[in-house]
Amino acid sequence: MIDLDLALALGVLIPLISFTFLAFFGSKLPGIVPDAHGHDEHGHELPPDHLHKSDHSHAPAHDAGHGDHHHFPPKEKKPPGGNPLAGYIATAAIATSCLLATYVLVKWVGMAPGQRTAYAAEMAAKHTFHWADLGKLNLSVAVNLDSLTVIMFFMVTFVASWIHVFSLGYMAEDPRFHRFFTYLSLFCFAMLGLLISNSLLFLFIFWELVGLCSYFLIGFWFEKKSASNAAIKAFITNRVGDLGFIVGLMLVIFYLQDVSLAGATAKFRALADDPAAALFTQTFWGVNLATWMGIGLFCGAVGKSAQFPLHVWLPDAMEGPTPVSALIHAATMVAAGVYLVARIFGLLTPQAQFVIAVIGCITLGMTALIAAVQTDIKKVLAYSTLSQLGYMIFGMGVGAWVGALFHLLTHAFFKALLFLGSGQVIAGCHHEQDMRRMGGLRSKMPVTCWTFFLAVLAISGAGIPWSGFGIGGYHSKDEILVVAYHRAYKWFDEVHHSEHHSALSSSEAYAAEPAHGGDQKDSHTTASHGSGGHNSLGAIYPQVPPLPKWMFWIPVIIAYITPFYMTRCWILTFAGKPRDEHVHEHAHEKPIMWVPLVVLAIASVLCASIPFLTVRLLVADAAHTPEAHAPIDKLVGSRVSSLTPAVNGEELHDAHQALGWIVGFAFVAGMGLAWAIYRNGFGFANAIVKSNPLFRGIHTALMRRLYIDDLYNLVLVGGTHVIARLSAFLDKLLVDGLVNLVAALTRVFSSFTGRQLDMPIKAGDIGFVDAIVNGIANATRTVADLVRRPQSGRIRLYILTLAGVAALILASVAFWDQLEALPGRFKPADSKTKTQLSAAIAGGDSLASGAHRDQ
Amino acid sequence: MTSIGLQHYLLLAAALFCLGILTMTLKRNAIGILIGVELILNAANLNLVAFTRYRTGAIDGQIVAVFIILLAAAEAAIAIAIFMNFYNSLATIDVDRADQLQG
Numbered sequence: 001m002i003d004l005d006l007a008l009a010l011g012v013l014i015p016l017i018s019f020t021f022l023a024f025f026g027s028k029l030p031g032i033v034p035d036a037h038g039h040d041e042h043g044h045e046l047p048p049d050h051l052h053k054s055d056h057s058h059a060p061a062h063d064a065g066h067g068d069h070h071h072f073p074p075k076e077k078k079p080p081g082g083n084p085l086a087g088y089i090a091t092a093a094i095a096t097s098c099l100l101a102t103y104v105l106v107k108w109v110g111m112a113p114g115q116r117t118a119y120a121a122e123m124a125a126k127h128t129f130h131w132a133d134l135g136k137l138n139l140s141v142a143v144n145l146d147s148l149t150v151i152m153f154f155m156v157t158f159v160a161s162w163i164h165v166f167s168l169g170y171m172a173e174d175p176r177f178h179r180f181f182t183y184l185s186l187f188c189f190a191m192l193g194l195l196i197s198n199s200l201l202f203l204f205i206f207w208e209l210v211g212l213c214s215y216f217l218i219g220f221w222f223e224k225k226s227a228s229n230a231a232i233k234a235f236i237t238n239r240v241g242d243l244g245f246i247v248g249l250m251l252v253i254f255y256l257q258d259v260s261l262a263g264a265t266a267k268f269r270a271l272a273d274d275p276a277a278a279l280f281t282q283t284f285w286g287v288n289l290a291t292w293m294g295i296g297l298f299c300g301a302v303g304k305s306a307q308f309p310l311h312v313w314l315p316d317a318m319e320g321p322t323p324v325s326a327l328i329h330a331a332t333m334v335a336a337g338v339y340l341v342a343r344i345f346g347l348l349t350p351q352a353q354f355v356i357a358v359i360g361c362i363t364l365g366m367t368a369l370i371a372a373v374q375t376d377i378k379k380v381l382a383y384s385t386l387s388q389l390g391y392m393i394f395g396m397g398v399g400a401w402v403g404a405l406f407h408l409l410t411h412a413f414f415k416a417l418l419f420l421g422s423g424q425v426i427a428g429c430h431h432e433q434d435m436r437r438m439g440g441l442r443s444k445m446p447v448t449c450w451t452f453f454l455a456v457l458a459i460s461g462a463g464i465p466w467s468g469f470g471i472g473g474y475h476s477k478d479e480i481l482v483v484a485y486h487r488a489y490k491w492f493d494e495v496h497h498s499e500h501h502s503a504l505s506s507s508e509a510y511a512a513e514p515a516h517g518g519d520q521k522d523s524h525t526t527a528s529h530g531s532g533g534h535n536s537l538g539a540i541y542p543q544v545p546p547l548p549k550w551m552f553w554i555p556v557i558i559a560y561i562t563p564f565y566m567t568r569c570w571i572l573t574f575a576g577k578p579r580d581e582h583v584h585e586h587a588h589e590k591p592i593m594w595v596p597l598v599v600l601a602i603a604s605v606l607c608a609s610i611p612f613l614t615v616r617l618l619v620a621d622a623a624h625t626p627e628a629h630a631p632i633d634k635l636v637g638s639r640v641s642s643l644t645p646a647v648n649g650e651e652l653h654d655a656h657q658a659l660g661w662i663v664g665f666a667f668v669a670g671m672g673l674a675w676a677i678y679r680n681g682f683g684f685a686n687a688i689v690k691s692n693p694l695f696r697g698i699h700t701a702l703m704r705r706l707y708i709d710d711l712y713n714l715v716l717v718g719g720t721h722v723i724a725r726l727s728a729f730l731d732k733l734l735v736d737g738l739v740n741l742v743a744a745l746t747r748v749f750s751s752f753t754g755r756q757l758d759m760p761i762k763a764g765d766i767g768f769v770d771a772i773v774n775g776i777a778n779a780t781r782t783v784a785d786l787v788r789r790p791q792s793g794r795i796r797l798y799i800l801t802l803a804g805v806a807a808l809i810l811a812s813v814a815f816w817d818q819l820e821a822l823p824g825r826f827k828p829a830d831s832k833t834k835t836q837l838s839a840a841i842a843g844g845d846s847l848a849s850g851a852h853r854d855q
Numbered sequence: 856m857t858s859i860g861l862q863h864y865l866l867l868a869a870a871l872f873c874l875g876i877l878t879m880t881l882k883r884n885a886i887g888i889l890i891g892v893e894l895i896l897n898a899a900n901l902n903l904v905a906f907t908r909y910r911t912g913a914i915d916g917q918i919v920a921v922f923i924i925l926l927a928a929a930e931a932a933i934a935i936a937i938f939m940n941f942y943n944s945l946a947t948i949d950v951d952r953a954d955q956l957q958g
Contacts, residue, residue, distance in 0.1 A: 792954065793953065793954030793955065794950075794951055794954060795888070795950045795951075795953065796879070796880050796881070796882075796883070796950065796951070799876070799879045799880050799888075800880045803876045803879075803880065
């Protein structure tokens with residue numbers, strides 16, 4: 001049947017087609033639902049203040065004092081705004097992509113690992129489109145077909161499909177319904193394009209495109225000032241990160257001269273062996289360019305995945321519609337940063353990796369603490385997303401390539417589920433997002449409540465230690481922690497071990513250990529690459545410093561806090577007694593919205609569980625691709641880190657055992673603590689906070705987001721203001737002063753020239769300029785008088801003149817010889833041709849004789 | 856004078872040309888001028904055809920002549936249209952009366 005890479009490319013193009021169609025015809029589609037209010041056809045053309053107006057008229061009770069919430073009138077009173085057909089088209093498009101992705105996934109899983117590589121190489125040779133040559137840079141377009149792309153593609157299309165279905169319900173009342181789905185289709189196209197890009201350049205192009213879609217969708221309700229501000233904030237913050245990405249890309253192009261993922265890694269590795277390579281010997285601020293290149297590319301991920309210095313945009317991005325938060329700001333786009341780091345992993349030096357680990361560590365710690373005090377349900381989830389992204393980035397930094405990507409995939413399912421659950425709550429409670437007004441929704445929304453609880457278990461990493469039985473984060477987050485533990489504590493032991501027993505191949509060591517839990521199947525696939533690796537791994541260990549111990553302990557502590565804040569969120573929303581009767585009364589569920597919840601709940605349980613290790617298997621398989629996996633045997637004493645799959649979570653059996661004691665019961669502790677504190681709502685928690693000034697201070701700091709937003713506001717916004725004031729002052733003083741001075745001088749000068757040189761006002765003045773002007777005018781008139789005489793308007797005269805002149809010319813040509821013979825005349829060089837011509841015209845005999853010859 | 860050669864055609868064409876020039880110069884009637892123009896054009900046609908026939912033997916000149924005939928027809932149509940308007944505004948086609956544009 002169809003080649004797999006073409007199937008993926010088709011899967012990318014279908015949302016693009018849907019986008020194009022909706023962009024042009026979305027507003028003109030015929031409505032399906034009969035329209036009672038006459039608003040349907042032109043719903044999108046309502047004035048921008050429509051929402052607010054109808055809000056005030058329909059739901060004044062909700063309005064007071066809650067500036068942070070979406071103000072939508074109760075649905076039964078609102079005119080139907082959306083056009084369902086647009087939604088169906090977009091949903092059908094992404095569902096088709098999902099079917100293609102499933103087809104590819106099934107085929108791909110059916111192949112043996114070696115067969116996959118061969119197949120991908122064959123397809124790359126067959127379907128590479130040569131785009132351009134820029135100097136030495138060869139740009140070609142092809143689908144990057146490997147296990148990571150296949151599984152990510154499936155995840156994105158699957159999650160996106162169900163979020164589309166959810167949006168059909170969630171956005172049903174929105175007047176810009178078709179526009180929402182237009183943007184969603186564009187986003188799906190960009191995100192899938194990003195996944196199949198085989199070069200950094202195309203990755204960057206799609207990278208910017210998803211950023212643009214994110215901007216559109218955050219600011220979807222642009223009537224709200226906070227939403228449009230959030231959109232601008234997200235876009236500008238991402239620009240800062242992308243600047244780093246561009247710098248990194250330029251370094252790649254300049255030094256590696258290859259932007260393809262595999263090619264750049266290969267070149268980088270070749271340069272690492274070259275002692276004179278400029279990339280490694282040239283330094284900037286004491287750090288070599290190779291490290292700067294890695295950090296630069298990572299900056300893109302910092303922006304997109306909202307890591308520490310640039311994390312401020314993601315919580316604000318929750319101003320967008322909830323399905324958008326689920327799709328873009330939780331499951332897919334923000335994870336693109338992690339995906340990028342995974343793809344450029346072969347370009348990272350140990351120093352760059354360390355930077356990545358530190359950034360990830362800071363992010364995951366800080367944001368989890370902030371999440372624990374938020375009262376807005378979406379803000380809790382936003383900070384939890386930040387924290388989980390921090391885990392992934394941290395995992396990348398410590399070399400847990402497989403673990404980080406595995407966590408990305410499991411996180412996508414359960415975080416999409418959490419967001420959709422919160423969306424259901426928000427929609428059901430008439431766009432109420434404040435948990436202080438919720439509570440007790442369990443009876444009103446049973447499906448949402450229990451799927452949400454499942455997702456809470458997944459994000460908490462619930463499972464039975466040492467048994468291999470658990471869901472979600474139990475497998476993926478723990479794998480990251482295992483590698484971190486290994487890097488922090490077992491590093492030097494391994495170094496010595498490897499130095500003394502370098503002959504011991506890893507496959508032997510591997511077979512000696514019982515494979516952990518359900519990962520048994522996997523061990524066969526990883527053993528093949530591991531055997532080449534461990535021998536010389538010891539040689540490069542000294543190149544890479546061990547991880548500082550605090551960088552292991554922070555993620556472990558956060559593993560206790562994660563279940564706490566997630567359970568807190570669940571309890572405050574669904575358990576206990578209703579805190580706001582009005583909200584509770586109207587709460588309801590819609591089938592079109594809870595079906596996706598159930599599907600995603602099943603998916604998030606299965607994606608990490610034992611019998612369904614496809615996800616984990618494929619990610620581990622992807623670790624063999626060249627760009628993820630520096631060839632360890634080649635890298636003795638080299639400057640490139642090659643930790644990747646070598647420090648694979650499941651190979652570290654001892655670490656895994658130890659970890660069972662350290663975080664195995666974290667979810668029990670965290671959830672228990674949350675239950676103890678929040679069982680009866682906020683009362684006990686508030687009492688604790690008030691009991692001690694220290695707690696109060698911490699709480700305030702966390703509520704203020706650790707003052708980072710305030711700092712940016714002060715330094716960046718305030719700084720801009722100061723500079724603007726200063727510029728305005730200097731403008732007034734210097735520029736305006738200069739201009740006014742020039743004007744004054746001109747006035748003085750002109751009063752002199754006007755009197756003395758121009759306009760002879762009174763006798764004695766010179767009038768120099770006037771004399772010139774008048775002279776020119778008079779001369780023109782004289783010439784014109786002369787010239788107009790012959791223009792009598794008599795046609796016969798014209799003709800006569802014409803004929804006469806023509807005759808004169810003829811005569812002069814005919815009698816050229818005679819003219820030439822006159823003494824003192826100029827003699828042209830080619831008089832011969834002229835002579836012939838005049839002869840030909842004057843005397844017919846020679847021509848006639850010529851004609852005779854012809855005949 | 857045993858046979859008719861190029862010379863004879865050229866002489867005929869020259870004569871036609873001169874007659875055309877004279878017609879254009881001497882006639883005051885616009886139609887007469889138009890007839891003079893046609894004479895000149897046909898003199899040129901004759902030259903083209905004659906030269907081609909006697910000098911190269913190809914048919915380039917004939918082709919150009921056909922083009923000229925075609926253009927002459929178009930030109931006559933336009934000229935007569937102009938004369939109609941001329942007549943409509945001045946009630947005459949005496950070209951000497953058309954001197955409003957003189958300098």
